[in-house]
Amino acid sequence: MIKTTITGIIALLFFISCQKKEEAKPLEPLSIAPVPAVAVEQFSGQRAFDHVKALTDFGPRPPESEGYQKSLSYLEKHLHALGWKTRRSSFKSTTPVGAINFTNLLARYSPDRDPDWRASPPFIVSGHLDSKRYPDKVFLGVNDSGSSTGVMLEIARVLSENKGAALNVELVFFDGEEALLEDMVFKKDGLYGSTNYAQQLRKRNSLPSLGIVIDLVGDPKVDLLIGADSHPAAIAQTQKAVKTLKLDDAVKLAPGSILDDHVPLIVFANLPVLHLIGDFEKMPYWHKEGDTLEKISPDALENTGKLTLQILHQFTRPKN
Numbered sequence: 001m002i003k004t005t006i007t008g009i010i011a012l013l014f015f016i017s018c019q020k021k022e023e024a025k026p027l028e029p030l031s032i033a034p035v036p037a038v039a040v041e042q043f044s045g046q047r048a049f050d051h052v053k054a055l056t057d058f059g060p061r062p063p064e065s066e067g068y069q070k071s072l073s074y075l076e077k078h079l080h081a082l083g084w085k086t087r088r089s090s091f092k093s094t095t096p097v098g099a100i101n102f103t104n105l106l107a108r109y110s111p112d113r114d115p116d117w118r119a120s121p122p123f124i125v126s127g128h129l130d131s132k133r134y135p136d137k138v139f140l141g142v143n144d145s146g147s148s149t150g151v152m153l154e155i156a157r158v159l160s161e162n163k164g165a166a167l168n169v170e171l172v173f174f175d176g177e178e179a180l181l182e183d184m185v186f187k188k189d190g191l192y193g194s195t196n197y198a199q200q201l202r203k204r205n206s207l208p209s210l211g212i213v214i215d216l217v218g219d220p221k222v223d224l225l226i227g228a229d230s231h232p233a234a235i236a237q238t239q240k241a242v243k244t245l246k247l248d249d250a251v252k253l254a255p256g257s258i259l260d261d262h263v264p265l266i267v268f269a270n271l272p273v274l275h276l277i278g279d280f281e282k283m284p285y286w287h288k289e290g291d292t293l294e295k296i297s298p299d300a301l302e303n304t305g306k307l308t309l310q311i312l313h314q315f316t317r318p319k320n
């Protein structure tokens with residue numbers, strides 16, 4: 001992900017507004033099997049942290065790497081044990097460093113049968129699994145973005161304890177979020193997995209109501225930002241959830257647009273999104289070798305996990 005310049009912000013917002021020709025779906029609480037309040041309490045930051053540590057032990061996870069393959073197998077093993085079915089969505093993309101094979105991992109809770117992948121549940125919870133590729137240094141990408149991956153695995157466990165709630169969610173682990181060259185440039189380098197996913201989503205019989213994207217969520221020393229491109233109703237629900245969980249000191253509204261995996265979901269699938277991202281400008285180790293395990297904490301992961309579940313709880317509370 002990259003913070004866009006002022007010119008970039010204007011260009012990006014203009015681009016997004018030009019793309020949004022269709023009317024965005026209204027985003028209101030849905031009368032479906034709710035994510036119960038107890039689910040929020042069930043989230044364990046320590047369990048999420050343990051997943052991040054396990055992923056870190058596989059080494060760097062750039063596209064096509066051994067570390068990425070081992071990470072995919074790790075996710076599949078844990079998700080299958082919880083009753084989730086997974087699907088590897090592989091594709092080849094042209095990149096500035098040549099053609100690369102990418103693999104997104106999709107997961108749906110469906111213990112007894114194969115899920116209908118042509119239909120969408122109401123919510124997507126997503127984040128990128130790949131770490132930034134460097135030919136000449138060891139970059140583990142613990143916070144960027146092992147952190148979101150660990151949170152998503154723990155969300156999978158909590159939702160599977162509340163089975164009806166789990167049916168509402170598709171988990172998506174994106175490959176190729178990171179640019180192959182230094183900086184991400186929309187439609188040129190980076191966001192490969194989310195772009196392909198959004199394009200595939202358009203071919204389904206139904207679209208989700210909300211796509212949540214989390215990134216860089218493990219550092220307790222920086223704010224968690226609510227991305228400015230998020231749907232207004234999603235921002236409002238997030239701010240309400242922040243108050244409920246007393247996270248006012250830890251979560252802020254981002255001052256401007258931040259290019260990340262939510263942008264392809266908006267541009268190519270016209271999806272209302274919620275973007276939650278750690279304030280990476282305050283992370284001196286961002287995209288450096290110092291992005292290691294001691295930069296993140298179970299508490300910060302727990303804040304993000306509980307916040308995400310609280311938001312889902314609010315969006316699924318049955319109407320009176």
Ligand SMILES: [Zn+2]
Pocket residue numbers: 001132144178287
């Ligand atoms: Zn990154």
